[in-house]
């Protein structure tokens with residue numbers, strides 16, 4: 001079959017790498033893709049991921065039989081509903097939730113209401129708008145800092161503020177509600193209890209009826225070596241996570257995953273796709289920090305390499321609502337990915353720098369492209385996070401060392417800087 005994949009990051013390169021290993025894949029298009037996805041299929045650079053009509057027409061022209069959505073934005077904007085609501089495009093299954101399902105990521109207030117309604121453990125919270133600013137100040141006074149403020153809507157991963165004092169929290173609340181600090185995304189703000197613990201992530205594939213749990217992961221968001229410095233979109237990631245025991249996974253399944261899938265059913269929220277559940281382990285108890293309506297980046301770059309079975313077959317089953325019969329087979333090896341970022345990231349950085357040495361890599365290592373672009377026979381940097389270098393190992397340490405060794409090849413060519 002022919003497949004269209006939306007997105008352009010390391011996550012989408014990992015999707016493309018995995019999907020095209022399937023004998024069921026006749027041809028893959030990636031819209032818009034990057035220099036890495038072009039190794040696995042044809043990039044479609046002239047259509048925006050939010051131009052649903054043009055995407056639909058492209059699907060008809062190319063006889064696409066499955067649409068896989070990588071990033072959250074088209075999902076939150078309703079691409080699933082656009083396809084299922086159209087006589088012309090309804091026959092093409094979309095892997096990703098409906099607009100209502102995507103609200104689990106698209107609205108923090110919605111996701112908190114959903115969790116409270118279905119008894120899913122999460123931090124205590126209240127939501128505020130400009131009309132209830134004064135109540136927000138009173139609520140802040142009742143909290144013991146740090147105080148967590150979250151813009152309700154999508155804010156490019158920047159909408160969560162952890163404030164150390166009451167005064168800082170009040171100033172930020174005012175900035176969000178009165179001065180639109182995050183635009184419309186902060187018309188509503190969730191203020192929640194700070195949870196002290198250790199974070200990890202679980203990924204679930206659901207067809208709305210049943211679900212499968214994928215390998216779990218932990219990402220490291222700080223720019224600097226040893227988890228220090230500014231926050232980023234994610235600088236490295238490991239799977240499996242050493243502290244996540246079978247007992248903890250069982251608790252997560254019973255108290256979080258099952259009630260989430262059951263809650264979607266009860267609320268008649270159509271969901272055929274991935275759920276990324278960000279968790280905080282506090283003592284022995286896991287709490288949900290956030291839901292995302294898609295796979296993570298860079299998490300996908302290690303989660304998919306740890307799946308041995310045919311992902312495309314699992315995705316087709318998701319579209320057909322026959323996921324229960326699928327068997328997701330996991331690779332017992334550990335995997336780690338280390339990001340190679342452009343110098344300056346997460347602040348200002350240059351684009352268009354040439355990357356060399358891409359073809360000389362160990363068979364245990366996979367180089368996923370994140371922010372790259374093809375220019376003739378050259379590969380140029382095209383973003384802050386440039387490459388996600390994934391390696392397998394008998395354990396996490398071995399996998400991380402293998403990625404770091406591979407990375408020395410690129411960084412010795414200067415211009416781009418690697419950090420974990």
Ligand code: AMP
Pocket residue numbers: 123148157160192193194195196199278289290
């Ligand atoms: P989010 O965008 O919801 O994932 O939040 C971004 C980051 O803020 C998370 O990865 C956590 O590190 C932190 N965070 C969010 N909510 C809380 C909370 N209630 N308590 C402690 N840390 C939090």
Ligand code: GLY
Pocket residue numbers: 219233234292295296297298299
């Ligand atoms: N790595 C974090 C995310 O994908 O949201």
